[in-house]
Every structure is written in C-alpha cells, then in structure tokens.
Amino acid sequence: VQKKLWGGRFEQSVTPAVEKFSESVSFDRKLYKHDIQGSRAHATMLAQQGLISMEDMENIISGLNEIERRIESGEFLWRTDREDVHMNIEAELIDLVGDPAKKLHTARSRNDQVATDVRLWCRDSMDKIIHKIMDFQVALIKLADSYKDLIIPGYTHLQRAQPLLLPHLLLAYVEQLERDIGRLKDCQQRMNYCPLGSCALAGTGLPIDRFATASALGFIEPLRNSVDAVSDRDFLLEFLSVNSILAVHLSRIAEEWVLWASEEFGFLTPSDAVSTGSSIMPQKKNPDPMELVRGKSARVIGNLTTLLVLCKGLPHAYNRDLQEDKEPLFDSTETVIAMLEVSTEFAYNISFNEERIAKSLTAGHLDATTMADYLVYKGVPFRTSHEIVGKSVALALSKGCQLSELSIAELRSVNPAFDEDVYKYLGVQNAVGWFRSFGSTGKACVMEELRLWKDKVVRR
Numbered sequence: 001v002q003k004k005l006w007g008g009r010f011e012q013s014v015t016p017a018v019e020k021f022s023e024s025v026s027f028d029r030k031l032y033k034h035d036i037q038g039s040r041a042h043a044t045m046l047a048q049q050g051l052i053s054m055e056d057m058e059n060i061i062s063g064l065n066e067i068e069r070r071i072e073s074g075e076f077l078w079r080t081d082r083e084d085v086h087m088n089i090e091a092e093l094i095d096l097v098g099d100p101a102k103k104l105h106t107a108r109s110r111n112d113q114v115a116t117d118v119r120l121w122c123r124d125s126m127d128k129i130i131h132k133i134m135d136f137q138v139a140l141i142k143l144a145d146s147y148k149d150l151i152i153p154g155y156t157h158l159q160r161a162q163p164l165l166l167p168h169l170l171l172a173y174v175e176q177l178e179r180d181i182g183r184l185k186d187c188q189q190r191m192n193y194c195p196l197g198s199c200a201l202a203g204t205g206l207p208i209d210r211f212a213t214a215s216a217l218g219f220i221e222p223l224r225n226s227v228d229a230v231s232d233r234d235f236l237l238e239f240l241s242v243n244s245i246l247a248v249h250l251s252r253i254a255e256e257w258v259l260w261a262s263e264e265f266g267f268l269t270p271s272d273a274v275s276t277g278s279s280i281m282p283q284k285k286n287p288d289p290m291e292l293v294r295g296k297s298a299r300v301i302g303n304l305t306t307l308l309v310l311c312k313g314l315p316h317a318y319n320r321d322l323q324e325d326k327e328p329l330f331d332s333t334e335t336v337i338a339m340l341e342v343s344t345e346f347a348y349n350i351s352f353n354e355e356r357i358a359k360s361l362t363a364g365h366l367d368a369t370t371m372a373d374y375l376v377y378k379g380v381p382f383r384t385s386h387e388i389v390g391k392s393v394a395l396a397l398s399k400g401c402q403l404s405e406l407s408i409a410e411l412r413s414v415n416p417a418f419d420e421d422v423y424k425y426l427g428v429q430n431a432v433g434w435f436r437s438f439g440s441t442g443k444a445c446v447m448e449e450l451r452l453w454k455d456k457v458v459r460r
C-alpha cells in the first residue's frame, strides 16, 4: 500500500472498510477536466508570484496535460487507495514528473480545490442544459407551426373550459422553459466567483494572487471570504432547485401527452419509434418515454432534498459530509439532460389527430363564456349575462344540443337580449375568433407570438 499524501503523522494505515467507505474517486473522477484546469491556473499563478520556478511550472503543466491525455484515452488507472479525484491526479503527477509536482499543492487545500472544481463543472453543465432546453423549444415551436389552426379543448379542473389554439398551449410550454433558462443563467452568474486560494478555511500567509487565478478560470472575481468559500454549497442548492423546477415543467408536459395518447382522449399518436409494447398484451403501444420523463422528475426533486438535508446541520467551514454533494449533483444534471433529449425526440414524433379533436369540441359548451361576453356587448352586466348563459346551457343540456343549435326563439325565451348576431359568437371557431386581449388564444395574438418565437430561436 502506498503511503497517503497526508500520511505524515499517521502510524497505522486505514482499515479496508474505512478506505472503501471514504473514497469518492469512483464518482468524483467526473471532475477530472475541471480539476486539471484549476491546477494549471494555480501552478501558473504560483510561478508568476515567484512561489515556484518557471521550470517547475512547465513540468507541472506538461505532466497535467499528459495525465489528461491518459484519462481521456482510458489508460489512466484510478486508485481507490488514493481516495478522490484530486489526490489521484496529484499522486500520479508526482509519479510522472517528480519533485516539481510536490510544489503544486502550495497554498491550496482540497477544500478550496473541490469547491472550485464543482463550480467549474456546474458552469459547463448549466450551458449544456440551456442548449438542451433550447432544442426542446425549437421542437415545440416547429410543432406549433405545423398545427397553426388546430383548435383543442382547453381544460380547467380537467373539465372542458374554453377553446384554445394548439400553438397557444405549446407556446405556454415554451414560455415556461424560457424562464428555466433565465433561472439557470441567474444561478450561473451568482455562482461565478472563485474559491481557489481560500485554502483549508483561513486563506494563507503566502503571497498568492487570487485575482489572477479567478480571472484565468473565467470567474468574475475571487470569493471575498475564505470560510464562506469552502463551506457553502448554496450554489448547488440553487442549481438543483432550478433543475427541479425544470423537471416539474417537463413532468407536466409529459403528463399531458400521456393523457392525450390514451384511447379516451385520442388527441395524439406517438410514432412507433418513441413507443414501447407490453410483454403480455400484444395490442399495446405505450408512451413509456414520457411516463419516464414524469417519473424521473421524482429523483431530481429527491436530489434537491438530499442536498438540503446534507447542508442544514453543518458547522462552518468544510466538513467531509460535503463529499456527498456530488452524486445528487451529477444525477440531477444527467437526468434533466436525458429528460430534455427524450422530450425533444417525442415532440418530433407525435401527430395530432385532427378529426378526433374536432369531434371532442362539440361537447362541453366551450363557447359559453364567449356568449356571455356577447351579452356584455349588448349592455347586459356581466353577472346577469353569466346567469342568462347558465340558463341557456341548462336548456341546451336538456335538449342534448350545443348552444349554437338553440333557435333564436329558444334563446329569447331565456332572455330577450339575444339577437340573430349571437350566432357569430357561437361555435369554437367563432369563439376563438373573438379573443383579442394581449396574450390570449386569439388567432392574431398567437400567430404574432409564434412569429416572435421563430425569430428569437433563429437569432440565438
């Protein structure tokens, strides 16, 4: 067994159980690229400050480059007895370039090192998520564009409410996803400060330049307090919260599409390429991918909970508990990326069943609210008009017909305010035609929004 890098004061080696329990290299090796990136910046700064020679710096950096190459080609041997990604790389560097490598950890602790690596990893991952969200938005916008005129029943309480243009609903998803992008960018900005040089918790007496490393790594500035820098993971709580909100958005879309794929709704058909079958029922074709999108949102929410509970009892500053932040972080990130990819594929692989949807529009009196608005035009106070239309609906229900099928005499028997022109308001086509408020499902509004979104996505 090799002596630990921290082994100076120890007389016994750790038991196999403790070694196995404490290691993190099996999962934190995902940080290797950012760890090496941080070490390069640190070594460069140490040389600029005269803490190591230029030659040492060059040896360190070429060694790090070689290690990166070996990791990426699969030649690198990750060792559990070296505990974590940081010490695997440092110990390998010492094996590779010898004495100069022993100077790399000058004015650095794994506490500030890991905090830096994780921030760098998050910054890149947030960019990836943002791009995946944008891909999904494009798919939704294309879907909206190919069903420009399709009217669907809109629901409240899952009861038929008012007619909607399908693009209006799809653009609602797009708006929600746009706020998720905004939240990721906010979080990325707030997170973009550098812990490196905070060392274990108190900083250092050595003449380092934290502004130089912060800027070399693309951070706005160094974090201003060394204790804060190594102890807080609020940036992860924020990131996982944002991922959870995103996952909830995707889950709601998934729920809607799963419902719509049912025989009962029959609004959409997923292609075979995004469906799966049953091992016993030969006739089945299930929308499993979207059920899994709905299902996987649970683990994203669970990961946030894990991290909140992990952090809530920690005294300042670093505690080893914080090693447990990584698996929830990685899982949450990988899961939302996969959810976005599958949702995008699904969006490219569904078709809406226009006939079936048209049939569904004849029940549920989706034009009742528009009829009430008509009476408002005629000078009837809205509360009164609500009452009158309610009675008209009752009459239509008793006759088993739609509002537009009541004769003018029947309508007048409910209230004399009705004129022949009421029929221009009835039926879902007419009803949708009357919407004009900003942000409404009116054709002109929706087409304008669709145009704006198409413009926006080609520009970015």
Ligand code: ARG
Residues within 6 Å of the ligand: 024, 028, 084, 110, 111, 114, 318, 320, 322, 323, 324
């Ligand atoms: N592997 C640790 C983590 O992920 C970083 C090392 C800090 N360890 C320590 N004993 N101070 O948090």
